[in-house]
Structure formats: C-alpha cells, structure tokens
Amino acid sequence: MSKNKTWLCLAVLLVLTAVGALKYGTESVGKMDIQTAGELSDEEHPKIALTFDDGPHAVYTPKLLDGLKKRGIHATFFLIGKNIEGNEDIVKRIQDEGHLIGSHTYNHVQLNKLSESKARDEVLKGCNKIYETTGTYSSFVRPPYGAWKKNLDFCITMIPVSWNVDSLDWKTQNTEKIVKRVVKDVEEGDIILMHDIFDTSVEAALQIADTLTEEGYQFVTVDELLLE
Helix, strand or coil: CCHHHHHHHHHHHHHHCCCCCCECCCECCCCECHHHCCCECCCCCCEEEEEEECCCCCCHHHHHHHHHHHHCCCCEEEECHHHHCCCHHHHHHHHHCCCEEEECCCCCCCHHHCCHHHHHHHHHHHHHHHHHHHCCCCCEECCHHHCCCHHHHHCCCCEECCCCEECCHHHHCCHHHHHHHHHHHCCCCCEEEEECCCHHHHHHHHHHHHHHHHCCCEECCHHHHHHC
16 A cells, blocks of 8 residues: 555544544545456456546536546546636536545645634635535545645544656646656546646647556546545
8 A cells, every 4th residue: 555545544544533523624624247248347347536636626626527427437526616616516416426526625735834713714615615516515625736734634524635657747737748647657546636727738638548547447436535
C-alpha cells in the first residue's frame, strides 16, 4: 500500500471513529462470471479513481460529463466554492449523474498558510456552498496544493483526500503527454489528479479512461475506493 493511500485510510479511520456528525459551522458534514467466461467480475477488476479539481467550469465540465456518461464512468469532483456561482446547474448534474462531490475550499487558498480558524472557515464555506446547491453535505475535502493543516483533523469531521498520480495537466496542457504520464504510472488503488478547467485535460481524461478500461481497470469514486 502506498504512503498516500495509507494516510488516506488513516484519515478515514479517524473520521469514522469520531463522535457525532459535524454540520458545517457546528455540525457538517476471483471468480469468473459464468455467463461471460473470460471476463473479470467487478470484484476482480483493479479499481482506480479519477478526480478533478478547480471546477465547475461552464464549458469544460459539461463536456467532461458528457464523455464520462457515454462511458458509464463515475468520477470525483472537488469543487471551488466561488466557482459554483452561476454554475449551479452543472453541480446538480454532477450529483444527478452519480459522481461524488467534494470541497476544494471556497477560494482555493493554501490552508497551511492560514490560521486554524481561517483555514477551518475556508473549508466550511466551500462545503456550505455545495450544500446550498445540492442539498447534501460533502464528507470529503481536497486541500489546494495538497497542503492540509493537521489541526483541522480535530475540528472538521471531513476526510482529506490526496492523490497518487499527478497528471500535471495544468502545467503540460498537452493531451498526448498527459495521457502518457498517467497511463505509465497508474497502479491498482491509485487516485489520479486532474482538472476540469482545460480542454486538453478533458480530452486526456477521456483517452485515459478508454485506455485503462481496455487494460481492465474499473473506475470508481473516491468513497468507493477508500471505504470499501
């Protein structure tokens, strides 16, 4: 098990053993298939998770959703609270189509550079925006830049989610290079970091989905991967 996944699983354990539920502000959040011999059952397919940060984007998020729906793939979207403004219908579509929604804070700030109270408020403000839009509190948060503030573990009962494979799609913005980087590095249980705010990222994500599906991988949401 990788260090990242070990850390994630420990975070899950801490949350699941916490007393009560915190609403935001006070309480928030190998057998063969006989009928298709030669194919793997869902239990035998290696599972991985596609995750997308920084959305929703008015153009590229719907394009990505179209492609995922066509392929029958569910992903996890970590949304920036301020980007939800004006894109509420997209957020509702993400939820309605079976994807998992998590918080990426409200303003995309580096939490470990803030005081504990400001960092907490930033996370919860993002979660509240998701709740206002979907009617559901998010249990997962991805801290921008992967910078989690450890003290938040004791005041927010949310699961911080890191990643194992960084596509660097924001930096490369080259579909072919993004696909090669991810496909080369991915292993069972990995969480892939991408962004749904670039056209090249959307194209790469769908190509990655096709390639890894052909290789036998099953795409699941982060909660399915970590809480199974």
